[in-house]
Amino acid sequence: MRLKNKTCLITGACGGIGLAMVEAFLTEGATVIATDLDAELLRERCAPLAGSERVLSCRLDVTNPDGIAALEAELAAEGVFVNVLVNNAAAITIGKLLDATVEDLRLVFGVNVEGLFNVTKGFLPGIIARGGGTVLNMASLASVRAMHERFAYSASKAAIAMMTRSIAVDYVGQGIRANCICPARVHTPFIENYLTKYYPGEEEQRLEALSRYQPIGRMIQPAEVASMAIYLCSDESAMVTGGSFVIDGGVMAGDQPLQAA
Template sequence: MKFNLKNKVAIITGGGSGIGKAISESFSEMGAIVNILDLNEEAGKQVAAELSAKHNPAYFYRCDVSSKINVDEVFEKINKANNGIDILVNNAGIGFVGNVENTTEEDMDRMYNVNIKGVFNCLKAVIPYFKEKKKGVIVNMASIASTVGITDRFAYSMTKGAVLTMTYSIAKDYLGDNIRCNSISPARVHTPFVDAFIAKNYPGKEEEMFENLSKTQPIGRMGKPQEIADLAVYLCSDEASFVTGTDFPIDGGFIKLNN
């Protein structure tokens, strides 16, 4: 079977909802032992229970990725429980709408702590385990905002640009350790976050705004979490063993065709 992840030990941050949930489900379906890290204990436990019932055993760990102590503790537990780690998907992240003028110092610190420091903490925690095994795969969730200018996404774009360049650095520095590192750059994906954003900011106009946001992608619709998950499965499988140090836009043509 192609894209087989059987018995691969995978850590998926933010794996309890949205894109992370789809990745958790797809990895489990392909045979991986999924470890979901999330702040939302209820959602994370529910996903882990569903996956355990359908596929392989799956586990939930409440984890604040912005805390190095918390991350180190959780990764150590997972490594000991499974005699190693094979895959890390750095998916946890938060969004923010605003330009430089209406972005506060507190906003910037919050974005940095989760979207940059959170990825750094997980990378720093997992690399020693990968080096010990002389093998490992990392997928970082970047964004189209990593490479193109998007209105009112100043802080968010800054953080996702950092995720992209961290991807390149890890891939380059650990070639000799057989550690692959790639990133995925989605455009707008239809997740509960999008629905909540529309409901909060455009009450009574949900359908109209959903259609307008969908049309910002040249292909005419938002992406689906499953489409992002399918790409993540490929990148973490042996079929992608020749792929490292690369960013993969999955954007409905946004980067190249939106002009």
Template structure:
């Protein structure tokens, strides 16, 4: 019988793969046979994930990459692929911002744009070019913030709305290349970013605030990075060959059960 979710021999690029959700995605893709190219602005973090994957007999390599720099993206993709095609692209790299329209500065907005919007554009451009002769699967990381109003997330929500729109455009425009493009919209996921946010903003009350944030998800807890990774694995596999141009909520019921 055919092995389910088999990615053997496929080349995957995961941006922001050095920690959190990106790390989990890289690990699960490699565990199912993909050759994981982990791109992160933090080269040491990316290399640490490579070692985790290699310890389990997986294939991986690390690359320092600033997704906001188009020239850097093109150069790193060229070196990583070394003339070969690309089968899987995961656009996970991104940054967060807290603020509403009144207290978000132009500088803050530009910073979000450079990474979360232009960064995805840069990697999509390089990724589609590498895929157009052989097809492939793209998964973009959007957010529940693209679909519902969330307080003090003006710039971040704007960027994730753009990611959602780019997903639809690429899915439509790249049908003839055999490229599938989908997005996922996580709710709150327990990553090192969450722990850092709590320790910085609620020193001494981290546990209480963690519980409070967890309960904003109707299911009663935050998501786990490996759960996000499992959904991405499915969307990158042949089992999802009939899916393109779709967004998948993975949010503990946040969007549909909080309204």
């Protein structure tokens, strides 16, 4: 088991990628602290998973430093100490720069950037004190390739990629590895809900278009992101730090032939 003896805290664990990581990490022997805003829903989703006796489901608002400190203290009181931190919680808004509002920026940067900062700052000292560990951040293909009408989101994910490299450089001497995953379109409930909200009646066509966007011809599955996460959080990647790992079905490899209309 590749994550045996790892205690992994995952934020945003209710969602497609987050829940897939919880399931995959359990399969590999990890103890998992799964966190999200809706702890009751999180418990319901984690309960059927194999190895669920090794899951602790907790409510966590990544924008609240006091809540993060309280969770760390609660875990420590129970003898639970994190050595793998997965920053997966995310927010997104739709729009170009001229469409965006200050509130949009505050929402997206508050969760994606400040949230990562808060959780990492809260748990990193303890990880260092116990000999080191791993920080894994969920960025996006949008961190290296701007997405149409995702101004705030793309900017926030680019910030995550640089924050990851900074953590890697600053704490490598204290036993910390930091990497980020940059997926393209992942087929999650979020995507389906988003299409229903913004493109009612066009969901099927839009899903097909998203699949065609990736040259491999389909959307990424959450379990495929989780597989990369397992590698980056395991000792197999002991010499890997400061990296941005793209999962994109060939988007960044080069242009595809134009399709006839």
